[in-house]
Amino acid sequence: RKEVEQDPGPFNVPEGATVAFNCTYSNSASQSFFWYRQDCRKEPKLLMSVYSSGNEDGRFTAQLNRASQYISLLIRDSKLSDSATYLCVVNGQGGSEKLVFGKGTKLTVNP
């Protein structure tokens, strides 16, 4: 079983749509959880951290279910600029541990 598994995608949605990304992780000792965004041929950039209570940043909402070892990202009112690959990421204890990335899910928002 892979350490981090994501929806394979790709997702193609019209502008204004709501899109959800799902992710599961295998290491129950994982302590920190993130969503990164990666544009084509660019480096990954942190989109948001994911907290147990769930958190929201504008149009983006992240949820974590530790019991199910499940992470989600919801994008509302999607924009053309949201087109990118979304990477689910977990790490171990503290910020100095390695990051474990999912394969990524590609999103294309169409006009």
Add this chain to the structure above:
Amino acid sequence: DAGVTQSPTHLIKTRGQQVTLRCSPKSGHDTVSWYQQALGQGPQFIFQYYEEEERQRGNFPDRFSGHQFPNYSSELNVNALLLGDSALYLCASSLYTEQFFGPGTRLTVL
């Protein structure tokens, strides 16, 4: 404030050769991690350096080695290159939790 920088941006090598990639961390960051990203995959952790020591290593062979200098910059060395080493090599620096990535070095092995 300069972010993470990497050099070179692109590199072409042939099988069996050796390569050195370089990374300068974001100002104030003391920890450097290296990742390999093959086409269509997520980045894979190679190793992490802190205080000039390799602190943690991923599942990569000994052909992959590194170094961190007193100014926190880092090098990744790969010996005896294989075709499968073709990838984007990403450096990330951190001080606490968040890791900031550089633009990467795209290595092609022919």
